[in-house]
Amino acid sequence: DVKVTQSSRYLVKRTGEKVFLECVQDMDHENMFWYRQDPGLGLRLIYFSYDVKMKEKGDIPEGYSVSREKKERFSLILESASTNQTSMYLCASSVAGGNEQFFGPGTRLTVL
Amino acid sequence: ILNVEQSPQSLHVQEGDSTNFTCSFPSSNFYALHWYRWETAKSPEALFVMTLNGDEKKKGRISATLNTKEGYSYLYIKGSQPEDSATYLCAFMTTDSWGKLQFGAGTQVVVTP
Numbered sequence: 001d002v003k004v005t006q007s008s009r010y011l012v013k014r015t016g017e018k019v020f021l022e023c024v025q026d027m028d029h030e031n032m033f034w035y036r037q038d039p040g041l042g043l044r045l046i047y048f049s050y051d052v053k054m055k056e057k058g059d060i061p062e063g064y065s066v067s068r069e070k071k072e073r074f075s076l077i078l079e080s081a082s083t084n085q086t087s088m089y090l091c092a093s094s095v096a097g098g099n100e101q102f103f104g105p106g107t108r109l110t111v112l
Numbered sequence: 113i114l115n116v117e118q119s120p121q122s123l124h125v126q127e128g129d130s131t132n133f134t135c136s137f138p139s140s141n142f143y144a145l146h147w148y149r150w151e152t153a154k155s156p157e158a159l160f161v162m163t164l165n166g167d168e169k170k171k172g173r174i175s176a177t178l179n180t181k182e183g184y185s186y187l188y189i190k191g192s193q194p195e196d197s198a199t200y201l202c203a204f205m206t207t208d209s210w211g212k213l214q215f216g217a218g219t220q221v222v223v224t225p
Contacts, residue, residue, distance in 0.1 A: 042218055
């Protein structure tokens, strides 16, 4: 079974802190994605990566950066957390050119 | 940003009843339409990936149809059970989206015994 894990299920941070959200997949997938989910808005793509060290902006990249130094790991970085980044963050992966995405359990981040 | 719309936003169903709901998407540059089920405290998981106009897919009591010419897909749940309670997400991929999905806001289904 494909397994996508995220470093934390719940996280509470203060405004201005630097926040790292980690995602690891164990199926050698080329593509990895970071989404945020807010009520009534569905999943919105923040960044994605189709290979090691490659990254592309999604629909809402402002205030975020990413890092992919190894194929299995994709990190989302909030350089200076703000209250409007309080949300559920989901990581996903898929094979190159593939369809189905496999999701992690999500991290619910609260920024105070 | 492509507009994927799901309706209704939420649905309350009695156990044993059947139900269906809709996903609408732009019909141009169609590549694939996904349905995911997202249960509380779990990861979203794929139900169906549909690529051809007229596609019908089935998994147990859940089935889906696809009309790419008019840009809609229906998801049906036959004989709803409490374990069907979840948010059902549809997501759309175009020929030039490089594997990226555009998600709808979801339909939340609550099945009451």
